[in-house]
Amino acid sequence: MNKKKVLIITYYWPPAGGPGVQRWLKFVKYLPEFNIEPIVYCPSNASYPITDASLADQVNPDLTVIKQHIKEPYKIAQLFSKKSKTISKGIIAEKEKQSLMERLMLFVRGNFFIPDARKNWVKPSVKYLSTYIKDFNIDTIITSGPPHSLHLIGLELQQKLDVTWIADFRDPWTTIGYHKQLKLTSASKIKHKNLEKKVLNNANKIIVTSPSTKVEFEQITTQPIQVITNGYDHEKVTTFGLDKKFTLSHIGSLLSKRNPEVLWKVLRDLINEDSDFASNFQLNLVGAVGKEVLQSIEINDLTNSLNNIGYVSHSEAIMFQKKSQLLLLIEIDSEITKAIIPGKLFEYMVANRPIIALGPIGADVASIIKETNTGQFFNYQDYDALKLTIKQHFEAFKKGDLKTNPIGLQKYSRQQLTKNLAQFINP
Structure with a gap:
């Protein structure tokens, strides 16, 4: 039986x-097992805020990958300010700490590049792919955003060629955390909302990564919506000895808006109250860290316990996850972040180390952690409960008995999730 060809449009x-690359890298890996031949379309010269050359080893050499040139405004912006690179990573300073150049760049990004800085890739992509889709008899396309401008490629191709179009939202659109920081005019806000509505009502099917996003989108569209979360892959089994110190590790970007003041206070107090804790504790931050986060850590006298490692490759990140005594997951304390389920949560779950998670009340993350028995979730007012849990984990660490007993993880494996995707593509 011939495999069904599906064109995947991703930045x-x-x-x-x-995290942005992991989702479709893994789906593409497993789709052929379910009688689907993926074809990937992506930029040839993208300006990625972070790179990891090792991920290229995970791409099947038989996979068809089409690449086309893209104009990247961030490259031009970097000639005028190094801040453009941090903004492209999502690291945006507090309003009162922004320079004039930062404020200007945010205004330009928000109001002149709607829905985002890759909007100028839409027309040339539609022109090129229109021919490609006809030549290779492709009847299904998938667009993955953000950047949400890629959904506009799907919209135009669908209207032009009458293909089946599936829009995959790795994050929400107008309710994503940084959206309010873009200094949008009233007209720009309306334009974003209208584009979002147009995409959601014209896509034949919609995929989201969390139940809360599904609920949000169901207020806008009646099109079929499927929740397919991110997940974990079966990495090569490598045994890492656990850290000798009582390490609490956060892997991934820790942006200033995610600054967990309550956690820093808990750790400060535990260090001041227990000399044994003070001598054994180490905070690992693996990835980009906002300036305000580092300032809060310093204010709470945690600098001597800090190991600020910076960005590492994905394989190194897996190593840190497996070696750490505790894993830290943090989300912004906001109503609109309840829907965010970071991809690293699923890697954390199979690292077999207890998770300490902080986020808003009612977060989707909380239910997954509870369901899988992989850790504890706290809101930003849970000082006493957070302190008690870390203290209990430290006592278990001293006895050599700090562990977790996860249950029901299989449903979050990349292979199972790809099976769910294949059934949604081709019921």
Whole structure:
């Protein structure tokens, strides 16, 4: 039986690093097992804020990858300010700490590049892919955003060629955390909302990564919506000895808006109250860290316990996850972040180390952690409960008995999730 051809339009592809690339890199890996032949379309010269050359090794050499040139405004912006690179990573300073150049760049990004800085890739992509889709008899396309401008490629191709179009939202659109920081005019806000509505009501099917996003989108569209979360892959089994110190490790970007003041206070107090804790504790931050986060750590006298490692490759990140005594997951304390389920949560779960998670009340993350018995979730007011849990984990660590007993993880494996995707593509 011939495999069904599906064209996947994505901005993030190796050598891109970070969480954005993982989702479709893994789906593409497993789709052929379910009688689907993926074809990937991505930029040839993208300006990725972080790169990881090692991820290219995970791409099947038989996979068809089409690449086309893209104009990247961030490259031009970097000639005027190094801040453009941090903004492209999502690291945006507090309003009162922004320079004039930062404020200007945010205004330009928000109001002149709607829905985002890759909007100028839409027309040339539609022109090129229109011919390609006809030549290779492709009847299904998938667009993955952000950047949400890629959904506009799907919209135009669908209207032009009458293909089946599936829009995959790795994150929400107008309710994503940084959206309010873009200094949008009233007209720009309306334009974003109208584009979002147009995409959601014209896509034949919609995929989201969390139940809360599904609920949000169901207020806008009646099109079929499927929740397919991110997940974990079966990495090569490597045994890492656990850290000798009582390490609490956060892997991934820790942006200033995610600054967990309550956690820093808990750790400060535990260090001041227990000399044994003070001598054994180490905070690992693996990835980009916002300036305000580092300042809070310093204010709480945690600098001597800090190991600020910076960005590492994905394989190194897996190593840190497996070696750490505790894993830290943090989300912004906001109503609109309840829907965010970071991809690293699933890697954390199979690292077999207890998770300490902080986020808003009612977060989707909380239910997954509870369901899988992989850790504890706290809101930003849970000082006493957070302190008690870390203290209990430290006592278990001293006895050599700090462990976790996860249950029901299989449903979050990349292979199972790809099976769910294949059934949604081709019921």
